[in-house]
Amino acid sequence: MGIFGAMTTAISGLTSQSFALENISGNIANSRTTGFKRVDTSFADLVPDMPPRRELSGSVGAFSRNTTTVQGDIAASQIGTNMAITGEGFFAVRQRTGDAGGQPVFSGASLYTRRGDFEVDRNGYLVNGTGNYLMGYQVDPTTGAITGSQLNVIRIPSSNLAARASTTIEYEANLPKYPLTANANASTPGSELLTPANDLAAVPAAQETNFLNETIAGQSVTVYDAAGSPINVQMRWGKTSNAAPETWSMFYLSDSNAVGPATKWTRISNTVQFNAAGQLTSPATGVINTPFTVDGVTTGAINLTFGTTGLTQFADPNGQLNPNRITQDGYPTGTLQDINVADGGRIMGSYSNGQTVPLAQVAIAEFPAANLLKRNDGGIFEQTLESGQPLINSGGDGIIGASLENSNADIADEFSKMIVTQQAYSANTRVVTTAQSMLQDVINIIR
Missing domain, CATH: 1.20.1260 (Ferritin)
Known part of the structure; x- marks a missing residue:
């Protein structure tokens, strides 16, 4: 040599x-x-x-x-659909091969990338800066559960969020032991009570003045029927007995336009009872199931839920109901306003009705030998025999929304x-x- x-x-x-x-x-x-x-x-x-x-x-x-297994720095992004992976794993993506009927056609093979600068295109797909389309699982917006096990290109639905009829009102408040009604007089025992003449299952409009003088306001809550129409339910309370167990009746305004003998207020219950310590004893379950009919519009059955400790009767110098929480679970229809990625890879949609619901779940692919993947243009990696088969799972804690992974x-x-x-x-x-x-x-x- x-x-x-x-x-x-x-x-x-x-x-x-x-x-x-x-x-x-x-x-x-x-x-x-x-x-x-x-x-x-x-x-x-x-x-x-x-x-x-x-x-x-x-x-x-x-x-x-x-x-490929060396982490780049994570930087915050002002775009809600941008995301980054912490630790190992890749976004599963597919490439566009053409169009059919105005919609993109995708390749059959999945590719993998760490590039998470995804944004929604005009067709509702999430595509990154090199033109690759994000894959994941569709999610039921009502339950939040993943629907199906097949990995697909994620498409954000543009349809309205369907209305949801109210099924539960959570009512937590304190009723005063001595209600300061308009008729209450400390020198006249029992003047604060609702008299039997006004404690009716249906209070007529002609008797409203006397009824109002013997009850206190119980707040109001807007519920929704199956079509998403709002129904304002105004409630009042009247104490009917100071003897143990102390008893109250609850009413709601059923017809605001009623006159004369027509029913204006309807009783919900006349057996809400408390023991001497101010704890609710009836209904024992803390739930009253009832439909509401307000101005001719009827809801489905709604659980008026106090819980076992949510409704109390403690002394209160104000003599009025002190609400802690009054909420319900219905909402009207809404249009999509914004999309963002929550931590864990759950894609959330914000709607005009104030609801934020899950729309899709981003998937992460992990490989036994990630450094042996084949590199392609645009930050894309391709499975090889040496890299092994991908293990696909939901994002979990590995995905951070509104963030990007920088070059390493x-x-x-x-x-x-x-x-x-x-x-x-x-x-x-x-x-x-x-x-x-x-x-x-x-x-x-x-x-």
Whole structure:
């Protein structure tokens, strides 16, 4: 081998260092590319088969080493549909291959990326900056449960959120032990009570004044029927007994336009009871199931839920109902206003009716040997035999919404590697120059 071997070895060094410089150049060029994973260079010695004590150090070969498992910095984003993965894993995506009937057609093979700059396109699909479409699972907006096990390209529905009829009113409040009604007089025992003459299942409009003078306001709540029509339910309370157990009756305004003998207020219950400690004893379940008919519009059966501790009767100098929480579970129809990604990869839709509901679940793909995936353009990785099969799961804590993963290439580190590479390249050129000089000396001997 001799001088010629030294020259060919030096040339392999030049080739390897050039390969390393090309990787460094690509890393620096993509130092600001979202989700980019730098490519490092590994060197391996290539030793010829020689007898003992005649071994040569050999030439060198350069190989790429992926860093797909090395996390880039996570930066906040002002776009709600942007997302980043912490830890291992990839977004599953598909590429668009064409159009049919104005809708995109996707390739059959799934690809994988860490680039999470997804935004909603005009068709409702989530597509990132390199044109790849996000995959995941559809979610039932009512229950929040994932529907089906098949991974599909996520499409955000543009339809209105269906109205939901109210089924429960959660009513938590304190009724005063001594209600300060209009008729209440501390010097007249029982003047604060609702008299039997006004404690009727149906209070006529002609009797309303007396009824109002013997009851206190019970707040109001807006409920919804199956079509999403709002129904305002105004309630009042009247205490009917101070003897143990102390008893109250509850009413609601059923016809605001009623006159004369027509029913204006309807009794919900006349058996709401409390013990001496002010704790609710009846209804024992803390629930009254009843429909409401207000101005001719009737709801379905609604559970008026006090709970076992939500409704109390403690002394209150104000003498009025003190509400703690009065809510219901219905809502009218609404149009989609905004989309964002909650932590865990749940895609949420905000609607004009004030509801925020889950629309889809982003999936994460993990590989046994992620660094052995094949790199493609646009931050895309492709499954290989060496990488193993992907394990698909829902995002869990691995996805952060309104965030992006930056490139894991550090410019300062790449410049350091570039200096070392340049020095190694220059040293190899010196070997070639020296070998050439030695060959010239040999030629001069012959002359």
